[in-house]
Amino acid sequence: MFTSPFPDVEIPNLSVFDHLFGSLEVASANHIALVDGATRETTTYGELVRQIEAVAGALAARGIGVGSVVALHSPNRPAFAVAFHGILRAGATATTVNALSTAGEMATQLADSKAVAIIAADMLFAVSAEAGDLAGVAADNIISIGEVSGSTSLADLIAEAYPAPEVHFDPATHLAVLPYSSGTTGKAKGVMLTHRNLVANVAQSAPIIGVSADDRVLAVLPFFHIYGMTVLLNISLAQRSTLVTMARFDLTDFLSLIQSERITYVFIAPPIAVALAKHPLVSEFDLSSLRTVFSGAAPLDGIVGGAVAERLNCEVLQGYGMTEMSPVSHASPRGRTDIPLNSVGLTVPNVQCRIVDPLTGDDIEIPAVGVSEPGELLCRGPNIMVGYLGNDEATRATIDADGFLHTGDIATVSSEGYVTVVDRLKELIKYKGYQVAPAELESLLLGHPQIADAAVIGVIDADGEEVPKAFLRLQPEATLTGEDIMMWVADRVAPHKKVRQVEMIDFIPKSASGKILRKDLRSKGALV
Template sequence: MVIRSPHADVDIPDVSLYDFLFAPLSEDDLDEVAVVDGPSGATTTYGELRGQVDAIAGAISARGYEVGDVVALHSPNVPAFVSVFHGLLRAGITVTTINALASGTEVGKQLAASGAKGLITVSPLLAQAAEGAEAAGLPPEAVVVMDGADGYANLRDLLTSGAPAPEVSFDPATHLAVLPYSSGTTGLPKGVMLTHRNLVANVLQAEPYIPLTRDDVIPAVLPFFHIYGMTVLMNGAIYQKSSVVTMPRFDLPEYLRIIAEHRATVLFVAPPIALAVAKHPLALEADLSSVRLMMSGAAPFDEQLAAAVSQRLPHASVTQGYGMSEMSPVSHTIPVGRDDISPGSIGLLIPNMQAKIVDPATGEEIEQPGEGMSAPGELMCAGPNIMAGYLGNEAETRDTITADGFLHTGDIVTVDADGAFYVVDRLKELIKYKGYQVPPAELEALLIAHPQIADAAVIGVVDDEGEEIPKAFVVAADGAELSADDVMEYVAAKVAPYKKVRAVQFTHAIPKSAAGKILRKELRAA
């Protein structure tokens, strides 16, 4: 059966993200603070932000980029990220966001895979950016270093070019706005094609359940390059004219300082940050009295952790949501004020969403019960926020999105009579480490390339702190002298820190099916 959101559908205008967020600005809005640089306290008003966006759009167009070109944005959370991101979209550019922790090799792979014609980064990440650009064949003149570096254009050059914002025309329903990379339910990272309509829709869909106001102050600790930070935090805040305080990286003392000094009201977090807020000694001494809402996402958030957070934030709503890059990203969340829904639930379907729960063994649809809880099955979702597909990968797209528009999530869920969903297991192979995606296939390919490794497999296991971590099963080559530390150091030198293998077990063989597929269930039982 098809399960529908209990909330009425919202109207989704047929406009670009720029027109949706910036065209409605009133005279009163222009002097309101849009972005605050957390470390320095420097502010950017909505009027200044729109001016910067228009100036960057003009400069990018004058540099020869055309509607539909792809430009990579490789940066931590700084105010310039907001200006550059929306300036590129204003010019009709498709933005592929690159994880700030990515290695040079990973940067190069994404640049090549996305077909990026330019790269915008910051000086602390220039070594990785330059390595990736060279590997992808991008010349230095195609690289912009926002805060400046010898031999490269910078943000000031873009803001002062004097070129007018271009007149662009495209269909928001089909024109790609962003191209984040996701591993979906399995396999190597793939370009997720999200249109302007996808992003506009998801902001409007989330708003009834996560209402923000002009008075809200939101620490931006979740990275803007991640779809959660991009849609829920950055774009959602701009839509509601809230103020965002940027943090280039998570640092607990700095986070607590920003909350207290800026009187932060809404905290969008991943579970590790929620845990720190609930239990770290520094947090126990901090002034968190201004917080009215904490919403967790990107990884499972259990009832025990929610209860601990609620004790620390007794006057705040503590909720969680669910989504994935392929859904722009939100499909479910607990509405603010719905204290009758267990905090262990991922919540209700947001407006305009439909879902099915399907038995993965039989393909039969599972009914929502009239009372109690349903049987478990794979969650499948449909709605205006579902991606257009994977870039250049029709086979994976067909495997992920059904003919009637339902997306396979790879998560096993149940639903109760009131429409609250609960994640109970994972069908997909993807590992979630501190909210970041870690695709086993990527690590396996890297391990097998080691001359002393004959075969390898990677699964997610839970460590002593309750965190899912990548564990490698390694078959050493004949005569190899290889330790677990050797394996972990080899991988760590080639991937972003969150992708590191954190446990190694040597074995005589990797269990596989007749078709050669790794039997991960057998490894989990080992």
């Protein structure tokens, strides 16, 4: 077992609201908390707290509080923070919905979580209303962010000016949020995270990630995903930073906001890093205000990270986590140039880890010098979920009797404590008895100047053997053929790691948090 090199931190026995805003100083009340990247409207910390408390009061007046679940369906905008923390301040539990969900997908989440109300962005209101109808949510309990004819709006709730309710619950057991995750296997499941889970992860991660009140943070990764929820939203608000929101990623808008808003810190996923490293548009903007780029949600290749650092003259860091861990378990601290760029950094305080052989479950030895053999990463700490909602079997399959969460990710750890994620356990390609990590081949492919983006999966060839297949998006001027790529890779890897099929495609499908949607590629690959 290995632990954090940092001392344990105290986990306050507080609700999320009390931890983030309970000690709001007079000096911070007038500091800008949120900027709408589309309209440039601003919200101060004092205004934010008043709006949150008014929303909590209005929800309580409607009988929504401890024991209630409220769905939140919105892209990033300042009102998301108001609605999200208003739900939690009322004592209710928030289940955040992917902004890209269909009405059917959302209805499944509403029914599973037993949501009694929905707060939905105006542009998503029709989908939310249809989902609510399918799941039996009362039409009067579907509240719009923005004006929608015939519906109560978030502004209406605030204008009602009800005082925030007195609520009483145990932060260690009361559910704050119910995000949905596929976890290590299977369909999406409700991840039960308590107030203590979220408060713990802010306390564990904030000192390492290093966001400060002087930072202007660009919030492009979705708040409805746990990475955006904890790392962008909650940590930034806890540190009294200024958050500039983006409803969706557009490279031109992203670069323009960094330039005009003098952004100092951005949290991204690897696809954005690839764009920052390779896209010619980047050179057209003044990005000199940017000090730190932090990547998460999927492994970042060290070559790509180095290219971003050099091109933007900034620090590039990487972290790791899962929805089931609230989410951060590992991060590279600011100012640590000794940590390799392909590493997800060091274990955060209060977390214990093991790396085990996925076949035997035996612990893999951590060497006195060098790097361990790869194995499945296990984590235990105060940020680990209570379990999956209504699914004890899946919970037992993920959290063992000793309290260790089995991440399903293959990782190594160095003698210095640097953890590097190799790939998902279930994504490993089994070629003639050898294990091939798609992420390793993707990293290599992204190093080719004519390749704009890449994904690798295992497909079954004519002989019934699983082989690595690369899906590639080429640069506009590229002249590469599939044969060229296979020969180029073959010169650089062991024989069993060779790419044996190549397909050129217009884009690599990815989730809102930046993970490659390999299932979409598998269905496509099966037809080729």
